[in-house]
Amino acid sequence: MSHLQISRRGFITGAAASSGLLLSGCDALDGIAQRDSSVRNTMEKIANSLSYRAQRVLLGRNALAQEFSAADIRQPMRPNGTTAPQNEDYLRLAAGNFADYRLTVTGLVERPLSLSRAQLIAMPARTQITRHDCVEGWSCIAKWTGVPLATLLDQAVVKAEARYVVFHCLDTVERTIAGDVTYYESVDMVDARHPQTILAYGLNDQALPVENGAPVRVRIERQLGYKMAKYIHGVELVADFDRFGLGGGGYWEDRGYEWYAGV
Amino acid sequence: MYRQSAWTRVTHWAWAVTLFFLLVSGLQIFNAHPALYIGDQSGTAFDNTVLRIDARRGAEGPVGYVRIFDREIETTGVLGYSGAAGRMEARAFPGWATIPSFRDLGTGRIIHFFFAWALVGTLLIWLVASSLNGHLKRDLVPRLRDWRALPRDIWEHLSLRLHHRRKYNTLQKLSYAGVLFVLLPLMIITGLAMSPGMNAAANWLPELLGGRQTARTLHFAIMVLLLLFFVVHILMVLAAGPINEMRSMVTGWYKTREPEEAEETI
Numbered sequence: 195m196s197h198l199q200i201s202r203r204g205f206i207t208g209a210a211a212s213s214g215l216l217l218s219g220c221d222a223l224d225g226i227a228q229r230d231s232s233v234r235n236t237m238e239k240i241a242n243s244l245s246y247r248a249q250r251v252l253l254g255r256n257a258l259a260q261e262f263s264a265a266d267i268r269q270p271m272r273p274n275g276t277t278a279p280q281n282e283d284y285l286r287l288a289a290g291n292f293a294d295y296r297l298t299v300t301g302l303v304e305r306p307l308s309l310s311r312a313q314l315i316a317m318p319a320r321t322q323i324t325r326h327d328c329v330e331g332w333s334c335i336a337k338w339t340g341v342p343l344a345t346l347l348d349q350a351v352v353k354a355e356a357r358y359v360v361f362h363c364l365d366t367v368e369r370t371i372a373g374d375v376t377y378y379e380s381v382d383m384v385d386a387r388h389p390q391t392i393l394a395y396g397l398n399d400q401a402l403p404v405e406n407g408a409p410v411r412v413r414i415e416r417q418l419g420y421k422m423a424k425y426i427h428g429v430e431l432v433a434d435f436d437r438f439g440l441g442g443g444g445y446w447e448d449r450g451y452e453w454y455a456g457v
Numbered sequence: 458m459y460r461q462s463a464w465t466r467v468t469h470w471a472w473a474v475t476l477f478f479l480l481v482s483g484l485q486i487f488n489a490h491p492a493l494y495i496g497d498q499s500g501t502a503f504d505n506t507v508l509r510i511d512a513r514r515g516a517e518g519p520v521g522y523v524r525i526f527d528r529e530i531e532t533t534g535v536l537g538y539s540g541a542a543g544r545m546e547a548r549a550f551p552g553w554a555t556i557p558s559f560r561d562l563g564t565g566r567i568i569h570f571f572f573a574w575a576l577v578g579t580l581l582i583w584l585v586a587s588s589l590n591g592h593l594k595r596d597l598v599p600r601l602r603d604w605r606a607l608p609r610d611i612w613e614h615l616s617l618r619l620h621h622r623r624k625y626n627t628l629q630k631l632s633y634a635g636v637l638f639v640l641l642p643l644m645i646i647t648g649l650a651m652s653p654g655m656n657a658a659a660n661w662l663p664e665l666l667g668g669r670q671t672a673r674t675l676h677f678a679i680m681v682l683l684l685l686f687f688v689v690h691i692l693m694v695l696a697a698g699p700i701n702e703m704r705s706m707v708t709g710w711y712k713t714r715e716p717e718e719a720e721e722t723i
Contacts, residue, residue, distance in 0.1 A: 221552070221553070221558045223556050223557070224556075224557045224558055224559070226556065226557065226564060226568065227557040227559070227561045227564045234564060234567060237567050237568060237571035238567045238571075240571060240574070241567065241570040241571040241573075241574055242567075242570070244574050245570060245574075245654075249652075249654040249655070249658070252654075252655070252658045253654060253657050253658045254658075257657040257658055258657060258660075259653065259656055259657045259660075260656055260657075260660040260663070260664075262497070266497065266498075268498070268500070268502065268503055269498075269500065269501050269502030269503060270501075270502065272499075272501050325497055325498060325653075325656075325669065327651075327653045327669065328490070329489070329562065329566070330489040330490040330562070331486065331487070331489060331490035331499075331673060332490050332492075332498075332499035332670075333497060333498045333499055333669050333670055334498050334499065334501070335497060335498050415653070415657070416653055416654050416656075416657045417653055417654065418653060446563075449563065450561070450563030450564060450567075451562075451563045451566070452563075452566065452567065452570075455653075456652060456653060456654025456655075457570055457652045457654060457655075
């Protein structure tokens, strides 16, 4: 029968060593945060493409995000990001209740479109009560009404070489010496044509408020909130998105977030 | 005696690294929204918060606090409000507990999901290897005689009388099996339940767990349990003789006083 072998010195050294690793370990690894860190880029490439491919296989094209009942709408939709664009052109459009607003569908299409808000509202609509999941971690359930993006893509007749849809927005997020940075986003054709992907102009049975993206925002229900660009004025079909922003495919992607936000 | 196969040792250390990075990147992610809720959504117009780690204004400057339901504990300097003197800031978990040490949700997520995939891969490799080489059946699944020995085993642990045998004792079997078959799978399931993509593939998954925000709360709670396991695990290694224990987990060889495999007749 052996007996207690706790050595006080061993215990203290071990505890000190492990807490030392914990204390200093994290600072030492801060270099990973650098956008040009090869460790960071490798980890992102591996993990994000694994998640993207796994979910594309698991989800199929048309698997729907969960839809809720009216009783689940328990609070106003929480706004996030830009909530009051200050650009002159946006303020002018808003002052005229978006009467002069046009949504364009351009790029790799046979028939470019330019539609007023009234024209959008006159098209067949889809309404869905879904849960908005923010990358920060919170969720909020709300009712969204809008035109399925697939309807617009069919009207514009997308060319075969189009691989992504880029959403151009009206809101300036940053002013830099190099110029204004406006919000933009991009998704692949699977999510663009998904039945729940709508250009929403209505929220909880009201006109979409400014803080939530008036006059039009996109809903991409199988991804996180930052993909669902607000204040959209242009939908552009492209073969790649290198030439927009910093080339990451979206405002937040350019600042270190994953392009595929299904996780 | 030869105690641990190479599969067991390699996966053990892979988990050690993986779980470390998952923890510190997970705390970084938590810091982006330092509150936990019950249900599908996060209440702004109603209160379904179960835990919040934040800073608030106090009489003599900001105060860090942890609030669990209605009970509040002041934790200035560690949780809620921390940092070097003169550069204190409101942040749930302090810089020394997160990667990166400063606020960077994007990088935290990249690290978290990279190691999440690594964890799943290591678990699968371990499961296949341990099923084939018998580690699973021989060492981890508690048998009738283990259950019979449980009261005595608890008593011996409490009195810190630890035996050095090839085989795991009952509490060891239960805690290792609990981590490998309950906590880690639950961690993966609650993690998947938070993914908006997975929710489309399996609407029932967050519902089964009580809603996406409940899944997030459970994910956090299981992290605390894994941390507790880690602390006890390290204490037991130290109590049982750290050199011998480390040797067996590095080289596979373990020093014991019992005659080799004397009673073992499987």
